[in-house]
Amino acid sequence: MPTTLRSLALSGCAALALAACATPTTAPDVEADTGATPPSVDYAQLLDDVRILSADDMEGRGTGTPGGEKARAYVVSRLEALGVAPASFGRLQPFEMTGRSPDGPVSFRGANVLGLIPGTRVGDRYIVVTAHYDHVGSREGQIYNGADDNASGVATLLELARRLKVQAPEHSVLFVAFDGEERGLLGAREFVKAPPVPLSSIALNLNFDMTSRAETDGHLWVTGTYQHPNLRPILETVPASGAISFAFGKDTPEDKGEDNWVDSSDHGVFHAMGLPFIYMGVDYHPDYHRPSDDFERITPTAFQGATELAIAGFHALDRSLDR
Numbered sequence: 001m002p003t004t005l006r007s008l009a010l011s012g013c014a015a016l017a018l019a020a021c022a023t024p025t026t027a028p029d030v031e032a033d034t035g036a037t038p039p040s041v042d043y044a045q046l047l048d049d050v051r052i053l054s055a056d057d058m059e060g061r062g063t064g065t066p067g068g069e070k071a072r073a074y075v076v077s078r079l080e081a082l083g084v085a086p087a088s089f090g091r092l093q094p095f096e097m098t099g100r101s102p103d104g105p106v107s108f109r110g111a112n113v114l115g116l117i118p119g120t121r122v123g124d125r126y127i128v129v130t131a132h133y134d135h136v137g138s139r140e141g142q143i144y145n146g147a148d149d150n151a152s153g154v155a156t157l158l159e160l161a162r163r164l165k166v167q168a169p170e171h172s173v174l175f176v177a178f179d180g181e182e183r184g185l186l187g188a189r190e191f192v193k194a195p196p197v198p199l200s201s202i203a204l205n206l207n208f209d210m211t212s213r214a215e216t217d218g219h220l221w222v223t224g225t226y227q228h229p230n231l232r233p234i235l236e237t238v239p240a241s242g243a244i245s246f247a248f249g250k251d252t253p254e255d256k257g258e259d260n261w262v263d264s265s266d267h268g269v270f271h272a273m274g275l276p277f278i279y280m281g282v283d284y285h286p287d288y289h290r291p292s293d294d295f296e297r298i299t300p301t302a303f304q305g306a307t308e309l310a311i312a313g314f315h316a317l318d319r320s321l322d323r
């Protein structure tokens with residue numbers, strides 16, 4: 001597995017570079033909402049994470065498959081390399097649950113991957129940052145690599161974690177890479193059933209699902225401000241990142257069917273529990289849920305722009321909530 005080995009080597013280098021950068025003269029600026037490129041970005045790692053998670057040897061990251069286990073081990077290794085602590089009950093949250101499959105309901109074994117970074121201002125309140133690492137696996141001999149869906153969101157989550165290790169957040173941040181999303185939001189259901197922190201201490205679920213193909217319409221969509229209108233002015237202050245800007249919607253009663261994203265990914269489970277949520281993701285594109293959702297289809301500048309927006313959005317919410 002040369003790709004995985006290479007990535008681990010890069011992770012180590014990134015950690016070393018970070019340590020070297022943490023001097024007074026080159027203090028990293030992690031406030032990404034200026035529209036400028038922060039000096040602490042690690043776009044090589046961001047792209048590497050997507051490339052590795054969407055490589056053929058991950059076999060489409062199907063829940064309960066060897067490829068899914070391999071993807072899980074990779075996410076664990078990245079959090080470990082970043083020095084992100086596990087959750088109170090550990091790094092993994094295993095589950096066995098009935099989910100949907102092309103052949104009807106099937107029992108799936110999966111596991112969420114968790115990490116925790118304590119907050120400085122309101123450490124007893126949590127922003128739960130989520131992204132599912134599973135995809136649909138292989139069908140009829142074709143691997144569905146799921147680069148945008150959702151290797152990209154996991155990579156965005158990991159880049160946020162890297163920066164929050166440099167400059168701690170105000171809220172405690174629980175990172176959860178969910179398994180079983182494609183089988184019916186299984187990992188998210190397990191999380192709210194047996195949460196590592198009281199549900200009442202969760203200030204927000206911020207869910208990244210498909211963050212890399214924003215070049216389609218120039219937007220990273222924000223869903224959830226119809227349900228939580230107080231969050232919209234906070235995110236409206238975040239300027240565009242290059243050619244990519246926030247668009248708000250896909251969450252009103254007028255948004256029907258597949259254009260209503262309120263329950264379209266793991267944030268739907270948080271919403272069902274009455275917890276505040278914000279979902280960030282790009283619009284549908286021709287490779288959505290096709291074997292062609294490959295790393296090579298990603299435009300790096302659009303992905304980087306969307307990741308900067310997502311991270312700037314996180315900071316804006318982190319600063320504003322629980323005042």
Ligand SMILES: [Zn+2]
Nearest residue numbers: 149150209210
């Ligand atoms: Zn997805």
